[in-house]
Amino acid sequence: MEDALRKIKDRISHITLESEQEGVGRVIAVRDGVAEIAGLSDAWYSETVRFETSEGEPIQDALEKKPVTGLLLSLNEHTVSAVILADAAQIKEGMLVKRTESLLSVNVSDDFMGRVVTPLGVPIDGGPDLPAGTAMPLERPCYGVLDRQSVNEPLHTGITIIDAAIPIGRGQRELIIGDRSTGKTTIAVDTIINQKHEPDEKRPICIYVAIGQKDVHVARTVAKLRDAGALPYTVIVTAGSSEPAPLQYLAPFAGAGIADYFLEQGKDVLIVYDDLSKHAVAYRQLSLLLRRPPGREAYPGDIFYLHSRLLERAVRRRDDLGGGSITALPIIETQEGDVSAYISTNVISITDGQIFLDADLFSMGIRPAVDVGISVSRVGSSAQTKAMKGGAGSISQDLAQYRELVAFVQFAQDLDDETKERIDRGKRLVSFFTQDEGSPLPFDHEALLLFAVQNGLLNEVPADDVPNTRDAFVSFITAHHPEIPETIRTTKEIPESLEKRITDAITAFASAKQTP
Ligand code: ATP
Numbered sequence: 001m002e003d004a005l006r007k008i009k010d011r012i013s014h015i016t017l018e019s020e021q022e023g024v025g026r027v028i029a030v031r032d033g034v035a036e037i038a039g040l041s042d043a044w045y046s047e048t049v050r051f052e053t054s055e056g057e058p059i060q061d062a063l064e065k066k067p068v069t070g071l072l073l074s075l076n077e078h079t080v081s082a083v084i085l086a087d088a089a090q091i092k093e094g095m096l097v098k099r100t101e102s103l104l105s106v107n108v109s110d111d112f113m114g115r116v117v118t119p120l121g122v123p124i125d126g127g128p129d130l131p132a133g134t135a136m137p138l139e140r141p142c143y144g145v146l147d148r149q150s151v152n153e154p155l156h157t158g159i160t161i162i163d164a165a166i167p168i169g170r171g172q173r174e175l176i177i178g179d180r181s182t183g184k185t186t187i188a189v190d191t192i193i194n195q196k197h198e199p200d201e202k203r204p205i206c207i208y209v210a211i212g213q214k215d216v217h218v219a220r221t222v223a224k225l226r227d228a229g230a231l232p233y234t235v236i237v238t239a240g241s242s243e244p245a246p247l248q249y250l251a252p253f254a255g256a257g258i259a260d261y262f263l264e265q266g267k268d269v270l271i272v273y274d275d276l277s278k279h280a281v282a283y284r285q286l287s288l289l290l291r292r293p294p295g296r297e298a299y300p301g302d303i304f305y306l307h308s309r310l311l312e313r314a315v316r317r318r319d320d321l322g323g324g325s326i327t328a329l330p331i332i333e334t335q336e337g338d339v340s341a342y343i344s345t346n347v348i349s350i351t352d353g354q355i356f357l358d359a360d361l362f363s364m365g366i367r368p369a370v371d372v373g374i375s376v377s378r379v380g381s382s383a384q385t386k387a388m389k390g391g392a393g394s395i396s397q398d399l400a401q402y403r404e405l406v407a408f409v410q411f412a413q414d415l416d417d418e419t420k421e422r423i424d425r426g427k428r429l430v431s432f433f434t435q436d437e438g439s440p441l442p443f444d445h446e447a448l449l450l451f452a453v454q455n456g457l458l459n460e461v462p463a464d465d466v467p468n469t470r471d472a473f474v475s476f477i478t479a480h481h482p483e484i485p486e487t488i489r490t491t492k493e494i495p496e497s498l499e500k501r502i503t504d505a506i507t508a509f510a511s512a513k514q515t516p
């Protein structure tokens, strides 16, 4: 027995977990797409590695014809673990692993616009190959406080209720949150479509990141953007529900890398993360593979850090550093309106406000189903144009009061005339803010409409007729007074000289309606 033990000890005494060669390690185990590696004790967190046979032949990915890459996401005492970013079946025990001393990056170029790519920057829309481009790291330190300037330029969504009551500024992070199928994606996509109304030099580059979505959903979004003419200024990054968890985890960071590329040219960028609930699930799955201890709701303990590091990349950069901005619209799905779940509270606390979508409003046909009472934008109003600010006035208060009133008089039998009138007014206002998907309005039309509503456009109009009257008024103005929206567009306000012209136009419109 002792003899046998001594023999074994002799055998293993020369085995060492240190590398035989600097920067080269060896795979000691592979499971669930994760390679455990010995001998890379100096490697960095988030560094990429390449695999080779024990003879030193590089392992190529059959599909993408590129070397198979591993991403080091776990640094332990004696070993490190790499997530294999390709078909893991090719990686076997005993293979060599080489450090690259570089962090994972995506190669970006201007040609990304109008394309659909994976988180590794590979096009999947059947279009031509993309040129080599500039390597943009997926993770990098975000801009510090001193490198930023305050948010003071609007990012118009084209959705009147949002631009009036919950305005978003360039460089802001605004969360879109709501239950399943309450119109979250629609708001984000319409916001992208609305950017076509911006003059070329002011139009943000848009990035839509789809995380864990079904391919048909992504295809529908791409088609919608294409039909609306929004594709030429948009990049779509997707890691679908059938892709492995590591790729879904990387998708928003790849989007952020692409956003950085355009920011460095001093451009404004709008990035949508659809959605971070699925992203959290992918990260949880990844962490289980890496055998990290689960925390609250079984999510790993650093999930807050993950999302804050992602959203901190939104920025309005100081002009002397090159200017530009990244506006982020993350999306979170709630269960039965519960915003107090772990991931939602995290993201609510990281962002500068939230647009809350209500399933009941949605099913009542009030779309977009924005609950103005609990939606906020903490920085956007300083970015609102004078024209919008003036028009929006007390609208969120009026809407909130109307809701309260309706709840209060629900069971009342007979109402006095004044209450009836207030309820009617509220109904008209709610109806005024309904907006079909795919029809975002340029901000001059929004401001004009808001002003017109405050000045009697809808008095006497039954609530059901409000959307038609609203649209007819816009057509009337475009046909007979195109200089009115034009002036709002250039001055960004409604000057006194214009006020009278608009009120006259409202009167003319009303009498034209009565005598068709
Ligand atoms: P999911 O939870 O599945 O991601 P979602 O919250 O992103 O859903 P959407 O896919 O945007 O919701 O919208 C759900 C459905 O409601 C879609 O069929 C969409 O066409 C419709 N819809 C959304 N907004 C509007 C609107 N303003 N007017 C009319 N239909 C709308």
Ligand code: MG
Pocket (backbone or CB within 6 Å): 184, 185, 186, 274
């Ligand atoms: Mg959606």
